[in-house]
Amino acid sequence: MRPTSATVRLNAITENFKTACALAPGSQNVAVIKANAYGHGAVEVARALQDEVPAFAVAFFEEAVQLRDAGITKPVLVLQGIFSNEEIDEAAARNFWLMVNNRRQIDLVVSAKNSQPLRVWLKVETGMHRLGLEAEVIENACEILSSSGKIEPNLVLCTQLACADDPGNPMTKLQLSKLRTFAAHNGLPLSIANSAAIMAWTETHAQWNRPGYMLYGNSPFNSPHVNAQGLLPAMTLSSEIIAVRDVAAGEGVGYGLDWVAQRPSRVGIVAIGYGDGYPRHAPSGAPVLVKGARVPLAGRVSMDMVSVDLTDLPGARVGDSVELWGENLSVNEVASSAGTIAYELLAGLTARLRRVYQQE
Numbered sequence: 559m560r561p562t563s564a565t566v567r568l569n570a571i572t573e574n575f576k577t578a579c580a581l582a583p584g585s586q587n588v589a590v591i592k593a594n595a596y597g598h599g600a601v602e603v604a605r606a607l608q609d610e611v612p613a614f615a616v617a618f619f620e621e622a623v624q625l626r627d628a629g630i631t632k633p634v635l636v637l638q639g640i641f642s643n644e645e646i647d648e649a650a651a652r653n654f655w656l657m658v659n660n661r662r663q664i665d666l667v668v669s670a671k672n673s674q675p676l677r678v679w680l681k682v683e684t685g686m687h688r689l690g691l692e693a694e695v696i697e698n699a700c701e702i703l704s705s706s707g708k709i710e711p712n713l714v715l716c717t718q719l720a721c722a723d724d725p726g727n728p729m730t731k732l733q734l735s736k737l738r739t740f741a742a743h744n745g746l747p748l749s750i751a752n753s754a755a756i757m758a759w760t761e762t763h764a765q766w767n768r769p770g771y772m773l774y775g776n777s778p779f780n781s782p783h784v785n786a787q788g789l790l791p792a793m794t795l796s797s798e799i800i801a802v803r804d805v806a807a808g809e810g811v812g813y814g815l816d817w818v819a820q821r822p823s824r825v826g827i828v829a830i831g832y833g834d835g836y837p838r839h840a841p842s843g844a845p846v847l848v849k850g851a852r853v854p855l856a857g858r859v860s861m862d863m864v865s866v867d868l869t870d871l872p873g874a875r876v877g878d879s880v881e882l883w884g885e886n887l888s889v890n891e892v893a894s895s896a897g898t899i900a901y902e903l904l905a906g907l908t909a910r911l912r913r914v915y916q917q918e
């Protein structure tokens with residue numbers, strides 16, 4: 559078996575969920591497990607969390623179906639809502655909660671022939687300018703939905719914060735006050751906070767929060783934040799050195815021979831590549847741990863392999879363990895050296911990468 563895997567510590571995810579609950583004791587937290595639970599495995603993560611959470615959230619219908627088909631029974635909120643009438647009956651029957659993001663989705667709900675009422679969350683546009691209904695039409699939308707007889711009475715008003723990961727950004731307070739202005743009229747329950755807001759903006763905590771990223775043990779902030787310190791990284795992406803070779807000064811390594819040895823060097827080949835989701839744009843110099851010691855990536859990432867410069871680690875040999883990210887090397891650090899965010903790295907882990915689940 560190829561010595562490459564993502565080890566997922568399910569108990570870390572459970573602990574991180576409890577941290578979210580402790581930070582927002584007056585709220586219920588919907589665990590966001592879209593994009594295959596940010597690469598960790600949606601079904602396994604849902605099984606681990608199902609006794610703790612009131613509900614899960616995913617991006618789209620098929621992700622919710624995957625959970626039900628695997629035997630997950632908790633409600634599943636579908637964040638992008640539905641795209642056709644046929645989905646409504648199934649949503650009602652399978653206890654999916656639907657986010658309604660626009661006029662078309664209101665029409666689909668109102669004209670549906672569902673026998674059971676739907677649980678609906680209504681997305682309000684407060685400044686991010688992506689999904690959600692504009693402020694002026696919210697009252698009317700609530701009225702249409704509530705009087706349709708197609709939904710349960712407990713409509714939730716929801717918005718998405720654009721800048722919650724920047725604790726100094728005034729936009730969060732602006733978005734919050736916009737939402738609270740509508741809500742003051744109708745007294746409906748609210749949902750505002752994602753991970754960053756749960757940790758940095760207590761005023762956004764409402765009846766429902768929606769933590770995602772923090773469940774996997776990573777901080778969404780660019781600089782250290784006190785409330786992120788206790789998070790437990792849930793994944794270690796690991797492999798092994800499968801070859802070691804000497805490279806003379808002036809010789810190149812890998813496709814394009816992009817990395818050129820500046821001195822007589824030893825290079826290790828690691829059995830992981832962009833075919834597994836390791837970022838192809840990670841540059842030479844990006845950090846990798848070999849037997850716990852930091853070494854720099856050397857040359858282009860290829861589909862199944864990366865190379866590392868072992869010259870300053872003379873004892874390194876074939877079979878040595880390699881951590882690409884995890885408990886000892888933050889995925890945030892790897893992402894920033896690759897010019898991206900760790901959300902992308904985690905969600906981009908591919909199906910062929912073996913996941914190994916640990917539950918203490």
Ligand SMILES: Cc1ncc(COP(=O)(O)O)c(C=O)c1O
Binds near residue numbers: 752770
């Ligand atoms: C509507 C919605 N709510 C909550 C989340 C969770 O955000 P985070 O992973 O930053 O906690 C997301 C993630 O993109 C989202 O789209």
